[in-house]
Amino acid sequence: MDSGNTVYNRGLSLINRTNQNGTDYYHFNIHGDTIALTNLLGEITVNYQYDTFGNQLTNAENDTNPFRYCGEYFDQETGFIYLRNRYYDPSLGRFVTEDPIRDGENWYVYCSNNPVMFVDPEGLENIVVSGGKYGNDDPWPYEFIETALNKIWDWKENNPDETITWIVSMAGWTQKDIDNFKNAVYPEKSINVVAITDSEQLINYINSKDINSSSLSQARKDDTITDFALFSHGLLEGNGTIALGYGFSNSSNLKLSISQTNKMNTSAFSPNSVSEFYSCNTGTTGNKSFAQNWSNKTSGITYAFYGKSNYGKIHKGQSFGIWLSRQIRGFYWGGSWNLPIPGTELHEGIKPHMRKFTPN
Structure with a gap:
């Protein structure tokens, strides 16, 4: 439950959310991105499209769903995506803080610069x-x-x-x-x-x-x-x-x-x-x-x-x-x-x- 009294139901991934407006169900692509929300009647309430590095190409007015690219938390104020260990900036295609393992020459790179082939929730x-x-x-x-x-x-x-x-x-x-x-x-x-x-x-x-x-x-x-x-x-x-x-x-x-x-x-x-x-x-x-x-x-x-x-x-x-x-x-x-x-x-x-x- 978040501060707005929305309840999120999760199995191995997000299943649905329920608030005062009803229940919406999450739909994902093979990469794990949220691509749509549907209501109890199966009607699409929100659509999402992204570019290769996770920049959102579609915007729905008054969309309160925070779980988007990779199915992870999107901060609307900063535009960053929280990928469990670090915040990721899709506009740069880079993490905003160092890899906690501090390995390799570049501690900010995301998915070896190939997010189409790789999914990297935590590195x-x-x-x-x-x-x-x-x-x-x-x-x-x-x-x-x-x-x-x-x-x-x-x-x-x-x-x-x-x-x-x-x-x-x-x-x-x-x-x-x-x-x-x-x-x-x-x-x-x-x-x-x-x-x-x-x-x-x-x-x-x-x-x-x-x-x-x-x-x-x-x-x-x-x-x-x-x-x-x-x-x-x-x-x-x-x-x-x-x-x-x-x-x-x-x-x-x-x-x-x-x-x-x-x-x-x-x-x-x-x-x-x-x-x-x-x-x-x-x-x-x-x-x-x-x-x-x-x-x-x-x-x-x-x-x-x-x-x-x-x-x-x-x-x-x-x-x-x-x-x-x-x-x-x-x-x-x-x-x-x-x-x-x-x-x-x-x-x-x-x-x-x-x-x-x-x-x-």
């Missing part, structure tokens, strides 16, 4: 990674898909406008499967699905936002990683190795080792970033582990399992409706009911558990 990005099919002969192989969706929707609930990239290993999946995963997050404008065929592409995306380029890019400097989560098989070899293609013919190409993560650029991550690994043995060998090396490389906090992780209870507590949806679609678009938990098999006499790693 920050979350990444979730799914390994390939859980098993080649598994009757239900979506463990790494539904747990990733659980994390995606949790992030969206806590920060609806943050950009999320969902990276999926192609091991065992077809293009039709990838399209189904995209459908699960459609029409969320701020969730991108990227398919990879080898682990180097994951490192490339971390550094550049492009699976084909390994160098730190301006696009990544403008959109550093704040949260990272990975759901996959994990091996004890090499003090912890992520097996993004376990059990498949291209499994060697999809192993993510400590030596590969050393190719990550620390500047790709935001200060105080948080990473979570739900694979087996990522944190088993302590100061020598994959998780410790990741924490050192990202300068952030990392959570990882000592010993084995357990995906066997990710659906415990689900409703019949969710079970039925899974039978129809193969997987539940809302994600798993629970995240993986520590396994039960002792490693060197110690029970599996989630460990916290900080840079050393």
Whole structure:
């Protein structure tokens, strides 16, 4: 509710507003811009058009709606748009204050000067990674898909406008499967699905936002990683190795080792970033582990399992409706009911558990 007694109803984005004049419903384009308001009869009450950088090309007399370009707050007095962390001046195509991360050569640039291709609500990005099919002969192989969706929707609930990239290993999946995963997050404008065929592409995306380029890019400097989560098989070899293609013919190409993560650029991550690994043995060998090396490389906090992780209870507590949806679609678009938990098999006499790693 604002000071004028207007009540705004929000789901993952704005749905409607209600005041003394009635209820208006918001309509958005693929970029997330408000393009129209309609009343209860479906009649358009206000139209909006913008240029590339968000300057409004249409003006309605006495329009009190403050949520316009990118679906964000428009200050009518200054003409600035509040994009969560900073005010943006569309007349200049620049932020009016410095990037809080203070990375790159230009701390005021917006969307790498390409707002048609990029959406940048905060200049920050979350990444979730799914390994390939859980098993080649598994009757239900979506463990790494539904747990990733659980994390995606949790992030969206806590920060609806943050950009999320969902990276999926192609091991065992077809293009039709990838399209189904995209459908699960459609029409969320701020969730991108990227398919990879080898682990180097994951490192490339971390550094550049492009699976084909390994160098730190301006696009990544403008959109550093704040949260990272990975759901996959994990091996004890090499003090912890992520097996993004376990059990498949291209499994060697999809192993993510400590030596590969050393190719990550620390500047790709935001200060105080948080990473979570739900694979087996990522944190088993302590100061020598994959998780410790990741924490050192990202300068952030990392959570990882000592010993084995357990995906066997990710659906415990689900409703019949969710079970039925899974039978129809193969997987539940809302994600798993629970995240993986520590396994039960002792490693060197110690029970599996989630460990916290900080840079050393």
